[in-house]
Amino acid sequence: MPRFIRTRLLAMVPVLVGMSILVFVTMRLIPGDAAVVFLGTKPTPEAIAAFREKAGLDQPMYVQYVVWIGRLARGDMGISLTTGSDIKTELISRLPITAELTFLAMLIAVMIAVPLGIIAALNHNKGLDLGLTSLGMIGLSLPNFWLGTLLAYFFAIRVQWFPPGGFIPFAEDPVGNLKSMTLPALSLGLVSASIIMRMTRSSMLEVVRQDYVRTARAKGLRESAITRGHLLKNALIPVITVAGMEIGYIFGGAFLVEAVFYLPGVATYALLAVNQRDYPVLQTIVLLVTLAFMLVNLVVDILYTYLDPRLRMG
Amino acid sequence: MATASATLDPAIVSSRSGGRRMQRALQNKMVVFGGAIVLLVLIAALFAPRIAPHSPYQQFTTDQLVAPGGVYPLGTDELGRDVFSRLLFGARISIQVALISVSIGVLIGGTFGLLAAYHGGAWDMLIMRFADILFAFPSLLLAIAVLALLGPSLANVMVAIGIIFIPIFVRVTRAAGLVIVQEQYIEASKASGAGPLQIIVRHVLPNAMAPLLIQITLAISYAILSEASLSFLGLGAQPPEPSWGSMLSSGRGFMTFAPWTAFGPGTAIFIAVLGFNILGDGLRDVLDPRMKS
Numbered sequence: 001m002p003r004f005i006r007t008r009l010l011a012m013v014p015v016l017v018g019m020s021i022l023v024f025v026t027m028r029l030i031p032g033d034a035a036v037v038f039l040g041t042k043p044t045p046e047a048i049a050a051f052r053e054k055a056g057l058d059q060p061m062y063v064q065y066v067v068w069i070g071r072l073a074r075g076d077m078g079i080s081l082t083t084g085s086d087i088k089t090e091l092i093s094r095l096p097i098t099a100e101l102t103f104l105a106m107l108i109a110v111m112i113a114v115p116l117g118i119i120a121a122l123n124h125n126k127g128l129d130l131g132l133t134s135l136g137m138i139g140l141s142l143p144n145f146w147l148g149t150l151l152a153y154f155f156a157i158r159v160q161w162f163p164p165g166g167f168i169p170f171a172e173d174p175v176g177n178l179k180s181m182t183l184p185a186l187s188l189g190l191v192s193a194s195i196i197m198r199m200t201r202s203s204m205l206e207v208v209r210q211d212y213v214r215t216a217r218a219k220g221l222r223e224s225a226i227t228r229g230h231l232l233k234n235a236l237i238p239v240i241t242v243a244g245m246e247i248g249y250i251f252g253g254a255f256l257v258e259a260v261f262y263l264p265g266v267a268t269y270a271l272l273a274v275n276q277r278d279y280p281v282l283q284t285i286v287l288l289v290t291l292a293f294m295l296v297n298l299v300v301d302i303l304y305t306y307l308d309p310r311l312r313m314g
Numbered sequence: 315m316a317t318a319s320a321t322l323d324p325a326i327v328s329s330r331s332g333g334r335r336m337q338r339a340l341q342n343k344m345v346v347f348g349g350a351i352v353l354l355v356l357i358a359a360l361f362a363p364r365i366a367p368h369s370p371y372q373q374f375t376t377d378q379l380v381a382p383g384g385v386y387p388l389g390t391d392e393l394g395r396d397v398f399s400r401l402l403f404g405a406r407i408s409i410q411v412a413l414i415s416v417s418i419g420v421l422i423g424g425t426f427g428l429l430a431a432y433h434g435g436a437w438d439m440l441i442m443r444f445a446d447i448l449f450a451f452p453s454l455l456l457a458i459a460v461l462a463l464l465g466p467s468l469a470n471v472m473v474a475i476g477i478i479f480i481p482i483f484v485r486v487t488r489a490a491g492l493v494i495v496q497e498q499y500i501e502a503s504k505a506s507g508a509g510p511l512q513i514i515v516r517h518v519l520p521n522a523m524a525p526l527l528i529q530i531t532l533a534i535s536y537a538i539l540s541e542a543s544l545s546f547l548g549l550g551a552q553p554p555e556p557s558w559g560s561m562l563s564s565g566r567g568f569m570t571f572a573p574w575t576a577f578g579p580g581t582a583i584f585i586a587v588l589g590f591n592i593l594g595d596g597l598r599d600v601l602d603p604r605m606k607s
Contacts, residue, residue: 026463137595141588143539145546146562146580153569153576252454256543260566271547274462282462289455297450 098265108189117200139194148187165262244300344596351589366399419479431491490522535590
């Protein structure tokens with residue numbers, strides 16, 4: 001493993017510890033008592049005391065924290081305060097849905113955005129460029145939950161090509177699974193595609209002006225060779241940054257799109273936990289999401305060094 | 315008009331650069347088109363009580379889910395409320411949330427950004443580290459986390475979105491400030507005894523106006539989108555408040571036979587966001603020549 005990856009992985013540890021403390025403390029600042037939520041309206045004081053003891057809420061905060069982290073390190077995420085179900089089991093069943101949604105959305109975004117961005121830049125200021133840029137502006141301004149609603153209306157209600165919602169596991173029915181994920185993934189992916197396309201286009205236009213491109217042209221290289229050998233590799237570096245950031249936005253968007261298409265994913269779980277003040281669930285999800293983003297950022301940085309050898313020195 | 319100003323004495327032109335920028339802005343198609351949409355949204359928000367044919371809350375119990383046309387230009391919702399009137403009052407909510415949240419971002423972020431640029435060193439390090447951490451978190455998740463803490467309400471949505479904007483405005487004002495702080499006239503004004511506050515207000519702030527204006531326009535578009543998103547999830551406006559996001563959320567349930575309940579608010583969000591985005595892009599072309607492609 002190259003040294004910089006090892007260093008970066010080690011640097012994650014203090015951030016995760018800091019984040020876990022921050023999350024743990026803020027979750028306890030949430031107004032409203034979990035006991036009241038769990039036990040319903042007007043519980044007896046005895047019932048509240050018993051619940052607090054069972055959930056460990058009567059212990060000092062630092063004891064609760066150490067107990068939580070200790071269990072988490074052993075893979076025990078605890079139980080949900082509202083449903084009493086095991087958080088880990090719940091997450092394992094929900095994670096594949098959100099992961100598939102994010103992956104498909106990202107795939108759609110990149111596969112549409114990069115080629116279109118390149119086409120727009122190569123036709124700079126011509127009709128095609130103008131059309132694509134305008135389309136990008138429209139896509140950028142479309143809220144993903146409104147696009148999702150439109151797609152559901154036209155392709156699930158008016159023409160019943162796709163189901164209007166719900167999730168079918170891939171193992172049960174691969175075709176049904178892809179059908180149930182098409183509209184959600186499109187709602188998220190098309191919006192991100194607009195952002196990545198704009199970045200690809202402006203990044204290409206930036207690189208076209210560089211001296212080495214003029215040199216390549218002066219020494220008689222064919223346009224296609226210049227595009228492939230010089231333009232793309234250099235133009236894609238900022239595109240990867242933006243695409244990496246888009247993963248974060250897509251996950252944020254999953255909250256909305258999972259709600260639009262009634263997908264029982266992680267975001268739906270988190271939203272339920274927010275509404276019910278279920279902090280064992282919330283703190284676990286926030287920590288896992290933080291970890292996921294740090295790993296994504298690391299992968300983006302690794303891709304950088306592959307594309308830009310200058311960075312390999314550091 | 316452009317040729318007329320080009321023949322002017324350069325000294326006069328630069329002293330009137332505000333007016334010239336305004337002129338150039340009005341020649342930019344994106345500024346005009348985006349500006350026109352923005353104006354429309356602002357008029358709807360400002361004059362909602364005068365334009366609206368009905369109260370946004372009145373329930374015409376005999377006229378539930380009536381199709382668009384006649385007394386109800388855009389139809390009625392499941393409780394018999396006029397969708398058009400609710401959309402107009404929804405513009406008020408959107409603009410109000412946007413203005414307040416952007417103000418929070420500009421005031422807090424701007425102050426820290428200018429402080430970082432002016433003092434440099436440890437101040438700069440500390441402020442920028444904090445901004446980086448805040449910026450690294452996906453913004454909608456940050457807003458949801460803040461709302462989990464504060465509880466769902468429109469007022470808390472303004473705070474949550476405002477917090478998203480803080481690191482953005484820290485960066486914008488710091489970048490603008492850094493360039494200006496190195497200028498010789500700042501040195502001169504320091505030498506003549508001007509204090510930091512005087513220098514920031516007199517010299518740094520006016521020069522940071524262009525990037526700030528661009529960022530504010532784009533932030534308003536983002537605030538409108540975020541308010542709609544959070545209200546759609548039930549974390550923002552609470553019934554019966556006519557927020558576009560919550561209207562879309564409840565309208566979706568009747569989409570099969572009354573699609574207008576969802577189409578009205580959805581289109582409203584899209585148009586408002588589009589207007590501010592186009593205006594912001596146009597302003598960037600006009601005010602920031604480096605970004606022009």
